Amino acid sequence: MLSVKFCPQCNSEDIQMVAGGITGTWTCKDCGYIGSIFPEKEIAGSEQKKETGKRIGERKK
Numbered sequence: 001m002l003s004v005k006f007c008p009q010c011n012s013e014d015i016q017m018v019a020g021g022i023t024g025t026w027t028c029k030d031c032g033y034i035g036s037i038f039p040e041k042e043i044a045g046s047e048q049k050k051e052t053g054k055r056i057g058e059r060k061k
């Protein structure tokens, strides 16, 4: 299961880890929120649906 951090202030997923700062500090690109605690939400992975092969190549003699 994949999870993604999102901004607790504006719910934006466009966040970025602060470089050179304390490990685990993140900032939101949208509202500028900075914090070490960002909630995570699970994102449903894209389900791979296999299409059943259609009957082709039926020959009529």
Ligand SMILES: [Zn+2]
Residues within 6 Å of the ligand: 007, 008, 009, 010, 011, 012, 028, 029, 030, 031, 032, 033
């Ligand atoms: Zn934000």
